Amino acid sequence: MSSPALVRHPEYSMPVTAIAEAGPAPAVTPPATPPSFGTLALRWYRLNQGRLRATAIGIASLLAFLLVWHLLTTYRVVFFVRFTNVPSPLAVYASFSKAIHDPKFLMHILLSCRRIFIGFSLAAIIGVPLGLIMGRFKLVHEIIFPVAEVLRPIPAIAWVPMAIMLWPTNEQSIVFITFLGSFFPILVNTLHGMSLVDPVLVRAAQCLGARERSIFREVYFPASLPHIFTGLTVGMGVAWVSLIAAEMISGQYGIGYFTWEAYSLVQYADIALGMIAIGVLGLGSSLLIRGAGQLVMPWRST
Amino acid sequence: MSEVLANTSKGHIEVRNFSLAYETIEGPVQAVTDTQIHVRPGEFVSIVGPSGCGKSTLLNAVAGFLKPTTGIVTVDGERVNGPSAERGMVFQQYSLFPWKTVRENVEFGLKMRGMPRSQRERAARTLLGLAGLEAFEKHYPEKLSGGMKQRVGIVRALATGPKVLLLDEPFGALDAQTRVIMQQILTNMWQRLKISVLFVTHDIDEAIFLSDRVYCMTARPGSIKAEIPIPLERPRQQSMMMSSEFLALRRGLMSLIREESLKAMGGEINDMGMQGLNIELHGHSLADVI
Numbered sequence: 079m080s081s082p083a084l085v086r087h088p089e090y091s092m093p094v095t096a097i098a099e100a101g102p103a104p105a106v107t108p109p110a111t112p113p114s115f116g117t118l119a120l121r122w123y124r125l126n127q128g129r130l131r132a133t134a135i136g137i138a139s140l141l142a143f144l145l146v147w148h149l150l151t152t153y154r155v156v157f158f159v160r161f162t163n164v165p166s167p168l169a170v171y172a173s174f175s176k177a178i179h180d181p182k183f184l185m186h187i188l189l190s191c192r193r194i195f196i197g198f199s200l201a202a203i204i205g206v207p208l209g210l211i212m213g214r215f216k217l218v219h220e221i222i223f224p225v226a227e228v229l230r231p232i233p234a235i236a237w238v239p240m241a242i243m244l245w246p247t248n249e250q251s252i253v254f255i256t257f258l259g260s261f262f263p264i265l266v267n268t269l270h271g272m273s274l275v276d277p278v279l280v281r282a283a284q285c286l287g288a289r290e291r292s293i294f295r296e297v298y299f300p301a302s303l304p305h306i307f308t309g310l311t312v313g314m315g316v317a318w319v320s321l322i323a324a325e326m327i328s329g330q331y332g333i334g335y336f337t338w339e340a341y342s343l344v345q346y347a348d349i350a351l352g353m354i355a356i357g358v359l360g361l362g363s364s365l366l367i368r369g370a371g372q373l374v375m376p377w378r379s380t
Numbered sequence: 381m382s383e384v385l386a387n388t389s390k391g392h393i394e395v396r397n398f399s400l401a402y403e404t405i406e407g408p409v410q411a412v413t414d415t416q417i418h419v420r421p422g423e424f425v426s427i428v429g430p431s432g433c434g435k436s437t438l439l440n441a442v443a444g445f446l447k448p449t450t451g452i453v454t455v456d457g458e459r460v461n462g463p464s465a466e467r468g469m470v471f472q473q474y475s476l477f478p479w480k481t482v483r484e485n486v487e488f489g490l491k492m493r494g495m496p497r498s499q500r501e502r503a504a505r506t507l508l509g510l511a512g513l514e515a516f517e518k519h520y521p522e523k524l525s526g527g528m529k530q531r532v533g534i535v536r537a538l539a540t541g542p543k544v545l546l547l548d549e550p551f552g553a554l555d556a557q558t559r560v561i562m563q564q565i566l567t568n569m570w571q572r573l574k575i576s577v578l579f580v581t582h583d584i585d586e587a588i589f590l591s592d593r594v595y596c597m598t599a600r601p602g603s604i605k606a607e608i609p610i611p612l613e614r615p616r617q618q619s620m621m622m623s624s625e626f627l628a629l630r631r632g633l634m635s636l637i638r639e640e641s642l643k644a645m646g647g648e649i650n651d652m653g654m655q656g657l658n659i660e661l662h663g664h665s666l667a668d669v670i
Contacts, residue, residue: 286489287465300479
């Protein structure tokens, strides 16, 4: 469909449709013959040089860390810090290969994961909608915000005695602590995201006929998503911190309890194993959230 | 296409006895006072004026985002009470939804209207084709150049078939070459749709090149200083910008605005500085021109 107004202008030789393609024109012209494997490999190397370098250095530095750990423990170095009783990496590996066949160890991990899942999910299910509603309705914000601000600075661990009193079972109080730890970062970041929504986008939606509910769903919510996911990531981290502390204090099972128990039973290798397990679980759950974020926000990925 | 762009060539904007004041701690500050403007159905009207004169305020009141302190804004005799899809708006900052693809952005107004998905997809494709953007329908706005973003912005505003199109310095952030192309595209769409356009700009050439009529506003508090019909024949071409007719209009508008800009700067410029400028200013008064 050509435009009559433009056709009549001889000096306007560029038709409207051509203007679009004039933008980011594909610069690469395909060569006549397909490039050889060598050329492709070389190109791939050039394009990913930076990333390869980072990976190589990363692996090297991890190996160096293991080596230093190994040396410090084999020679039982005492230099302000005492490595006398610290297990060596090999000892930890030995206890790891034993533990993965031990149903009790797996149960500890599974229980911790379940507590995180329940506590964190509850925090997200309550925190995100509450933050959205508080960000949109001033009255709700005015009522809830002061209470939240008073409770927020209290670390979740400080809630342990109170939680034990509040909840009938130990399990429930631990989940409650985990919930509290992740709830406030999620709420605060959601609120922050709501406060940063560009008012011009709201106007744009309004003059396209959007009403309150659509504006909420189509503008406020997606606009806040990046901050919501920041809140979820931070919340997940704090959830693990709170969970481990709660398990160490009042638990009977869980990876935090496992680590503490290892200390009481003088199973030094298991202490390090517990710590590493916690680290890996924390990293894994963060990666899960990041992956979910990329799925939910395709416009943010490059 | 016709179902999307069905426009009954209405769109008569009227702004009468309009004034708008902002409340501040020192009392109300008058942004716009005693203003009457109108846009006839199918007419292209621009508002120019020194920066801060309230031209965007006036446009936002027509859009329904601001309530006049006194006076009334009507479109086809109906009072404007808030934003509505009847009045499409294009913003300087493009204001595309970053989380929606180009096509989803264009579809938005139709979706709000409850049009089924397949139908609005088809409509959006047709419209994007008109703007030469069909190849980019699945792109997110972030990936587009400024000119492309604003084409999407215009298409999105037109998709619901509004009676009037309001544009708030839409090409202000674009480079000169892109701007010229965008002006041509806008003219093209306007002629095709026979829609009424109210266009705010600080670029005098742009106002003359595009408009049937130009309102020039005074410095703050803004009111209409002059109404200048642009008798240049259509279709207009870039080469017209060199014609004596165009240049005369340009000189006239330029001096009007310069007068107001100086007033706006007020005390900042002392007599010494004013003298040189005054000579030039009186050399081309509007009376010589029209």
